[in-house]
Amino acid sequence: MSPETKPDFLINPEGLRVDGRRTDEMRPIELKVGVLKQADGSASIRQGNTYILAAVYGPRELHPRHLTINDRAYLRCVYRMATFSVPDRKRPAPSRREREISMVIANALKPALFLEDYPRAVVDVFIQVIQADGGTRCAAINAASLALADAGIPMKTLVPAVAVGKAEGKLLVDLGDEEDKYGGGDVPMAMLGTTGDITLLQQDGSFAKEELVEAMGMGVTAMKYILELQKEALKRAYTKKVAIEGEDDEEYEDDLETDLGEAEIAGEEDE
Amino acid sequence: MGDYSAEVISNIDRDYVANLLDAGKRIDGRAFDECRNTEIEIDVVAAKAEGSALVRLGNTSVxxxxxxxxxxxxxxxxxxxxxxxxxxxxxxxxPLFELGPPKEPAIELARVVDRGVRESEMIDTAKLCIEPGKKVYMVFADIYPLEYDGNLIDASSLAVAAALHTTKFDEYKWEDGSAVATGKKLDLPIQNSAVEVTVSRIGRHLVIDPSLKEEMVQDCRLTMAVDKDDKLRAMQKGGGPGPLTLDEIESSITMAIERAQDLQKLIKETIKARKKK
Known part of the structure; x- marks a missing residue:
């Protein structure tokens, strides 16, 4: 329920957005790796009020068999929203929107994976939106990419994602719910962390070419920042935490047993 | 993490669990009447849901x-x-849950938890009427398991109870043939509180709060909804065809009532802690 009303300003006279952010400012992002014990890999993301869990299972035997791909693994992404994640109760059955988003998320992640290493198998990525407040498909990709790494699926790179958009003529980074609903356009993007190649690009609203190019540039900057957050989250999960007395700062110590996570991070930092 | 990608368990595991029980032990070292660590976290979907709760029961979370x-x-x-x-x-x-439309376990879970709420008359639905025959409040409590390590029913029932107890929703009144928001927030008309407690029978042993492995070897389970006055408001025997003796049922009820009192306390403390904030 909780009736939503259109805010008077998406950008107030001082140039600030409905939640007080500057136009190029992201919401606070909290990434956690290894949050679900039953899954082979998992991660959660909180981005403002958006809260999403991602679980990865596999590589494992694929059912039903007719989906088998002979020369690589099938990446099955399932994006679902909880009934209580939105102002109105979402009907429990999968919607066409959820199916489409599942597909574009799979396409955004695939180029980062060595699926050819696991012919005929399936890698399942299950994404559950617990609370939706704008930018869920991008937040989902941020979490899913970490969950894949946590599951030990061979990856070329992590995949950061962000939605850029427009309200009242100004370009905005990381759209919130109201900006998405009442703003002038939404451009969700994802990219390969190493090369910067774009793996998800959708758009609605109206943009001039120059505007769109500028918006995408802002998106890439934001995604580079998110990529660093993703690496940090992996480091937190895969290095031993050392509490130093009298200091608030957390320090990390390399742990040989979890060298897998470290090697990948180190490799990416060379880029 | 075990891969139970088929809902079968080897005879070795089965014998192992059974032999341990014969020796008076459970696989995770608990006493037969000992539950796993239980935590409630409320307002986990504070921005969009009218009420919400996350319950952890050992490694099961809902x-x-x-x-x-x-x-x-x-x-x-x-x-x-x-x-x-x-x-x-x-x-x-x-890994045991598959894609696709809800199958019997999901349907049973929802219906058993629903029965606990309904039969205990936890919510006074007469107070949820805005205009008879025209407009009423509809309260949906939806369950999403996050980690399944056995005994989803108890975790879900506790999560639903905690979420309902802490729900705040917009008040509407009937004016000139339509419902108008008054701008006030209401609590749900809670008139009772019930939680469900499950006891598994494995061989001739009764264990409370079965873990996943125990569920896989159980002969059957008995779920009991116990209200704040220690009254049984709903029961469900499920989880297998094994029969129960009357003595076993009585022992199960005794275990359930004791556990339910602890859970009611936990709910009360959770609500109290929230009011202090």
């Missing part, structure tokens, strides 16, 4: 969210609101 909507009353109860519980077993929570 989110319940409450949505309160306006709707038309059912024809046979024009002056009563609607209270409904649903559940979905998302494959995110376990």
């Amino acid at each position: 989110i319940a969210g409450v949505k309160v909507l306006l709707g038309e009353p059912y024809g046979d109860s024009p002056d009563k609101g609607v209270m409904m519980v649903t559940a979905e077993l998302q494959p995110l929570a376990s």
